Amino acid sequence: MAMAFKMATEGMKVKEECRKWYTEMKWKRVHRFIVFKIEEGSKTIVVDKVGGPGEGYPQLAAALPLDDCRYAVFDFDYVSLDNCHKSKIFFITWSPAASRIRAKILYATSKQGLRRLLEGVHYEVQATDPSEMGFDVISERAK
Template sequence: MSDNTARSDEAISIWKKLLVTQEYGGLVLKIDDSNVEDGNVVVIDKKLMTDSYDELANSLPENDCRYALWTLTGTLSIFLIFWSPDSAPIKSRMKYSYEYQAVRNFYQHRFSIKANNPSDISFDNLLSIANIKRGGI
């Protein structure tokens, strides 16, 4: 993370569970900057209880940025999605862009996607990025 950003203990713990036990289908992470003295902290916004693509797509806000970590069943594919919709406030887009590389470096993943609209993370697009044919999972 940048010098001013940390990860919450919960985010680290759940991330490890996702990697080892696949107890969760994924995580949606947000930057919590409510405590200015501690700097930005990456915290869990939502835990995806399944690896359902619909659950992933519906968990991302229409008007704000997030990071999402999502697993694809039957593969070793973990996607890191940087969700930055055009409708998000510019301050939010800048903050998430600034922290993106640090998030990429910390959270182990196989595929990284920057998405500005739902079509960027369509299920077919994710399969294409992972070089998997539909039905080949």
């Protein structure tokens, strides 16, 4: 436990590829979501999976493991009440109950480093099970 705390307080480096993929998603809209993970050996946050422009929320939910933590950003498109097409970017911290305590500590303490890098995020969601980040939750927050 002491080693997990030591690693957690040191923080994780964020690879430049994380910023590159996020910028492409935000400005060029060529990705619908990006899943990030922490590589404990190198103490870095890296891109784990990227969802193409035709993929949606079900593919993002399927990309998150049931027994390990992840971060994700999701570009949510919707039509507002005044019939305008809008887009909101969500930052999701996925920390399922089945994940290791060490992983939960690392992800909780390293979140701000990645979050600062991702400018333009509209909403944050923290989830420990799929119901806390369901499509209905995302949709309600956006509107």
